[in-house]
Amino acid sequence: MLLRMSSLFLRTLRDDPADAEVPSHKLLVRAGYVRRVAPGIYSWLPLGKIVLENVARVVREEMNRMGGQEVLFPALLPREYYEATGRWTEYGDNIFRLRDRKGGDYLLGPTHEELFTDMVKSEYSSYKDFPVTLYQIQTKYRDEARPRAGILRGREFVMKDSYSFDLDDDGLKRSYEQHREAYIKIFDRLGLRYKIVFATSGAMGGSASEEFLAPTPTGEDTFVNCHTCGYAANAEAVTTPAPAARAIEGLPAQQVLDTPGTPTIETLVDFLNTNNGLGITAADTLKNVVFKVTYPGSDKAELLVVGVPGDREVDAKRLEAALAPGEAAIFEEFHKQPGLVKGYIGPQVLKDLGIRYLVDPRVVTGTAWVTGANEAGKHAVNVVAGRDFHPDGTIEAAEVRAGDTCPRCGSELSLDRGIEIGHIFQLGRKYADAASLDALGPDGKPVRITMGSYGVGVSRSVAVIAEQWHDELGLVWPREVAPADVHIVGTGKDNQIEVALQLATELEARGLRVLVDDRPSVSPGVKFKDAELLGLPTILVIGRGLAQGVAELRDRVTGEKQEIPIAEAVERIAGLV
RNA sequence: CGGGGCGUGGCGCAGCUUGGUAGCGCGCUUGCUUUGGGAGCAAGAAGUCGCAGGUUCAAAUCCUGUCGCCCCGACCA
Numbered sequence: 001m002l003l004r005m006s007s008l009f010l011r012t013l014r015d016d017p018a019d020a021e022v023p024s025h026k027l028l029v030r031a032g033y034v035r036r037v038a039p040g041i042y043s044w045l046p047l048g049k050i051v052l053e054n055v056a057r058v059v060r061e062e063m064n065r066m067g068g069q070e071v072l073f074p075a076l077l078p079r080e081y082y083e084a085t086g087r088w089t090e091y092g093d094n095i096f097r098l099r100d101r102k103g104g105d106y107l108l109g110p111t112h113e114e115l116f117t118d119m120v121k122s123e124y125s126s127y128k129d130f131p132v133t134l135y136q137i138q139t140k141y142r143d144e145a146r147p148r149a150g151i152l153r154g155r156e157f158v159m160k161d162s163y164s165f166d167l168d169d170d171g172l173k174r175s176y177e178q179h180r181e182a183y184i185k186i187f188d189r190l191g192l193r194y195k196i197v198f199a200t201s202g203a204m205g206g207s208a209s210e211e212f213l214a215p216t217p218t219g220e221d222t223f224v225n226c227h228t229c230g231y232a233a234n235a236e237a238v239t240t241p242a243p244a245a246r247a248i249e250g251l252p253a254q255q256v257l258d259t260p261g262t263p264t265i266e267t268l269v270d271f272l273n274t275n276n277g278l279g280i281t282a283a284d285t286l287k288n289v290v291f292k293v294t295y296p297g298s299d300k301a302e303l304l305v306v307g308v309p310g311d312r313e314v315d316a317k318r319l320e321a322a323l324a325p326g327e328a329a330i331f332e333e334f335h336k337q338p339g340l341v342k343g344y345i346g347p348q349v350l351k352d353l354g355i356r357y358l359v360d361p362r363v364v365t366g367t368a369w370v371t372g373a374n375e376a377g378k379h380a381v382n383v384v385a386g387r388d389f390h391p392d393g394t395i396e397a398a399e400v401r402a403g404d405t406c407p408r409c410g411s412e413l414s415l416d417r418g419i420e421i422g423h424i425f426q427l428g429r430k431y432a433d434a435a436s437l438d439a440l441g442p443d444g445k446p447v448r449i450t451m452g453s454y455g456v457g458v459s460r461s462v463a464v465i466a467e468q469w470h471d472e473l474g475l476v477w478p479r480e481v482a483p484a485d486v487h488i489v490g491t492g493k494d495n496q497i498e499v500a501l502q503l504a505t506e507l508e509a510r511g512l513r514v515l516v517d518d519r520p521s522v523s524p525g526v527k528f529k530d531a532e533l534l535g536l537p538t539i540l541v542i543g544r545g546l547a548q549g550v551a552e553l554r555d556r557v558t559g560e561k562q563e564i565p566i567a568e569a570v571e572r573i574a575g576l577v
Numbered sequence: 578c579g580g581g582g583c584g585u586g587g588c589g590c591a592g593c594u595u596g597g598u599a600g601c602g603c604g605c606u607u608g609c610u611u612u613g614g615g616a617g618c619a620a621g622a623a624g625u626c627g628c629a630g631g632u633u634c635a636a637a638u639c640c641u642g643u644c645g646c647c648c649c650g651a652c653c654a
Contacts, residue, residue: 014603014615015589019647039646094653111654145578145652153653161654199654211654220653316651423654455654493612525614543613552613 001513002504003484005530006520009046012530022218024466025150027475031533040147040155047534048462050483052158055461056137058189058480059160066182068133068162073115075139079105081114086434096141096155108141113453116163117431120449124165127439127447131171133178135162137458149218151463152419158459163427164452167439172450176208176426179454183212183422190461191478193468194421197223198233200321209237209425213418214464221418224400228411235400235415236321239361239407242394245386246366252382254348260377263343265310268379272370278381285310286369286383288345288357290331293323303331305340305350307359307391308398310370319397339374346372346380347389358395359385419464420457427451475535476556479576484515486573487536491517491524491543500542503570510574532556538576540569 010032019036020026028034033048044052060070082088088095088107096108109115116134124132137160147155164175180196187194192214199211211234213223222235233239257276262268265282272278287310292301304323306314319328331337339353350357363369365386373380383389402415429450431437438446457464462481469476479485486507490500497518504516515536517527524543531539539554551566553573564572 011587011604012615013588018583018589021648142653146648146650148648159654209654317653320652420654425654453654457654491613496612521612523612523614523616525612525616527615528613529615541613 001484002508003515005515005517012533020150022149022152022467023470024152024463027470028150028463028466031475031535034151040144040153042151042154047483051462051477051481052459054481055190056458059186059456059458060137062182062186063135063160063162066178068135070136071134072136072138073112075109075141077107077109077115079107081118082107094142094144096143110140110142112161113163113431117435117437120165121435121437125440127167127441130439130449131164131166131175133162133164133175135160151459157457160456160458162454165449167447167449169450172426172452175452176424179424179452183424183456186456187212187421189480190465191469191480192421192461192465195223195225195232195418198237199423200234200237211420212422214421214468215416215418216464216467217417218467219417219419221420223416223418224413225416226406226409226411226413229406229409231406231408236318238400240396241405241407242361243364245364248366248384248387251368251384254380254382254384254388256373256378256380258377259379262379280370282311283309284370286363286371288347288372289314290340290345291328292331293326293328295326303355305345305347305355305357306395306397307347307357307363309360309362312398314397315399322395322397341372341374341376344372344374344376344378346374346383347391348383349374351390357391358393359391360398361394363391421461421464422456424454425452427453474533477535477537479537482536484513484536485577486512486514486538486540487531487534488514488516488540488542489527489531491527491541492546494546496542496546499546503542506570507573512574512577538573540573
């Protein structure tokens, strides 16, 4: 492959685009890889298209190597497929919906479980056909509430999604492990730094699940990390170690105190310490937050009170993850529930009111709390779990903080941000059940198929690589995804450009992918800046040393420059691949 | 959906407070010079100032409305 800058469809920009905030967005636009068309929708220019294809190629090679078979489904889908699994409703505003001329409902596929399931069902029917793994690399559409950060979160994006179909749970585990291995190879080859973390399966349903998160300051996912034992989990999926239950006997009886004007934890703690000489902290209080929980397809809302230590907020993401597919909204209509006194809610009365009460795992039997007394201006102290109130269960909804206890080894957890580049999970039989996907077993009885679902953000990976691989001068592509292996710059008033073109041809013949800057009458400074911005891993400058038969070889990663004989430079470059 | 910011040639921006010929840098075109760090000189092309209505002799500028975009949050395989 030989690309000539004199004719390459490329325009680099000297300034950062005004609408870009994150490095990958700024650089991919400035370096002429992508252009914005609409919010969250981007065009790929020649160099960007090459990088995107390179990422797709790596993904494809590793998927094939693990035995996956590539298929391609349409992005434009009729409603029926999503109706059967309830997701036409479940996905809400997040899918692009459209109508054909006859008024039929269609959507642009946000994900393709239904199609894969249906295809396997219609083609395969014997246990002898399984296991099988199918995948596709395809454009997905999601009408995100807020696309952001260039191609890190778009409304149209390229994704590899695959699905494994197995006869039993052991088979599913094997397929899952195979994918995990393949993903490790993929992301290693792409030069990405990433962390594999425990995850929740979200709206997709299913059980075992891990995410591949690329740590970046601009990441949208928060995850915890234990530097002692290696435990890592998405904040949504972190489990809180529950302390051992304590004895209730001998604890002082609960007592109601007048605490006028203390509707918040802060005012309450302040009041009790000042007026009652208690010396408590927010962590000694039990905060009770009321939510309305709705489930897809139903318009009835169920009330739920969540109890967390008063020094912690309820984390909306964790709550949603814990309730999925239910959705929680803050309850505001206190006039409809006279039993719940805003600012003074305590769990003592919830059983009688018939309201479900779930607590943070730290609220174990025998712990005593300062909490609401269900009367305006009154709180109660020494309210003991298991004696004065009986929760309906626990829920992982309290915010996670750096320094929290590792659920595996008890050390302190650290908190980092990352971008999800891959997600693998054992889906189980949700979609197989919806589609009645069975294989006929050796005994003539049907066996329900169990599925795994696995995704790689292909276009997102391009942006994440840019996020992780750049410096103040521009992009620095890992060779495997770079638009070319070498960037040859011809600059000077003699025959430098001619020589650069000759070398480009020679290297191309030896199997390298070459980009040559053969633009006449462009000043050296511009060519150097462009080479740095574009970010090919190796730069060869044919310039002022030409008369002496010398070229300058630059390593874009290390910044190292050396003047060496041209012939030697060519050999060195040829030896890179 | 809540909060903040912004809409002026292809890109980045000034002008708006105090109404009066639409400007700067980059990029683009032509010519000459220049060629190791985003060159110089000269001459050009290109904008109904997001849109609609209003005030006014006169609106990029003031008023009202509206649309769009960006950022933070909510939301989100």
